[in-house]
Amino acid sequence: RKEVEQDPGPFNVPEGATVAFNCTYSNSASQSFFWYRQDCRKEPKLLMSVYSSGNEDGRFTAQLNRASQYISLLIRDSKLSDSATYLCVVNSGSSYKLIFGSGTRLLVRP
Amino acid sequence: SAVISQKPSRDICQRGTSLTIQCQVDSQVTMMFWYRQQPGQSLTLIATANQGSEATYESGFVIDKFPISRPNLTFSTLTVSNLSPEDSSIYLCSVEGEMTGPGYTFGSGTRLTVV
Numbered sequence: 001r002k003e004v005e006q007d008p009g010p011f012n013v014p015e016g017a018t019v020a021f022n023c024t025y026s027n028s029a030s031q032s033f034f035w036y037r038q039d040c041r042k043e044p045k046l047l048m049s050v051y052s053s054g055n056e057d058g059r060f061t062a063q064l065n066r067a068s069q070y071i072s073l074l075i076r077d078s079k080l081s082d083s084a085t086y087l088c089v090v091n092s093g094s095s096y097k098l099i100f101g102s103g104t105r106l107l108v109r110p
Numbered sequence: 111s112a113v114i115s116q117k118p119s120r121d122i123c124q125r126g127t128s129l130t131i132q133c134q135v136d137s138q139v140t141m142m143f144w145y146r147q148q149p150g151q152s153l154t155l156i157a158t159a160n161q162g163s164e165a166t167y168e169s170g171f172v173i174d175k176f177p178i179s180r181p182n183l184t185f186s187t188l189t190v191s192n193l194s195p196e197d198s199s200i201y202l203c204s205v206e207g208e209m210t211g212p213g214y215t216f217g218s219g220t221r222l223t224v225v
Contacts, residue, residue, distance in 0.1 A: 034213050041221075043202055044153065046111075046213035087152060096141060096206060097168075098214060100152040 001026055006088050006101035014109055017078045021104045023071040023088030032091040033064055035073045037084045038103065044087055047073075078108045112137050112205050116217030123193050123224050130189045131220045133203035138183035143204040143214070144176070153202065159186045193224045 006023045013019050025033075033050035048055065050062040050071055061074040071088055088101035113136040123129050133142065144156040156176055157165040165178040179187045190197050203217040 036213075043216040043219045045216070049213055096158070097155055098143075098153075100154075102152045 002102075003027060003092070003099045004088055004090050004101040006086075006104045008102055008104060010105040010107050012107045012109060013078055015078055015080060017108075018074065018076045019078055019106060020075075021073045021086055021088070021106075023073075023101055025069050025071070025088075025090045025099070027090070027093050027099075028066075028069060029093035030069075030090045031093075033071055034089040034098075035060075035062055035071075036087040036089055036100075038087055039084045044100075047086070075106075078106075080108050080110065082106060083108045111213075111215045112139060114203060114205060114215060114217040116203055116220060118220055119218060120221040121223070123222065125193055125195070125224060127193055128189055128191045129193065129220075129222055130187050131201055131203070132187050133185070133217050135184045135205055139205040140183070141206060142180065142186045143206070144178065144186075144188045145202045145204060145216075147200040147202065147219070149199070156188070156201075190222065193222075195224045198222055198224045 003026050035047040036044040037047045038044040048057050048062050050064045052064050054063040059076045063072045085103040085105045087103045090099050115134045142159045145153040147153045155168050156171045157167040159165045159178045159180040161180045161183050177189045200219045200221050202219045204214045206214045
């Protein structure tokens, strides 16, 4: 079993749609959780950290369920510019080492 | 967050040669990380570079193949040695330090093609 698992997609949605990505992780000792965005041929960029209480940044909402070891990202009112690969990232237990999911590709069409 | 300058951005190298990648950070950071992203894959940590000590390598990566230098708190190099076509990948450096805020910042990557 992979340490971090994501649905690879692609998710193909129209502009304005709401789309949700899910991620599960295997290490119950993990403490830090992130969503990164990676555009084609670019480096990953931090989209948001994920906290137990859930957090929202504009159109983006991230949630964490520690009991189920499950992380989600919700994007509302999708824009063309949201088209990218979204990486679920978890630290390895108590260490600084990051484990990357394989990414979920999002395509937003006009 | 920190700003990382990584170079070269891309290179095409002959088999058996080596490529050294540099990362310069605009602030002092405790740890620098080197990742590999193979075509169509996600990122895999190669090693962690700490200033003043040898790098710590992940399973499957060895110092002879991926020597790393970390001469100070703002700079690191990764060398990919004795290149083979299987080394064709994107290599990225990353930092997470006291001044960079939550999460990790990545360099823009080095796209290596071995011919």
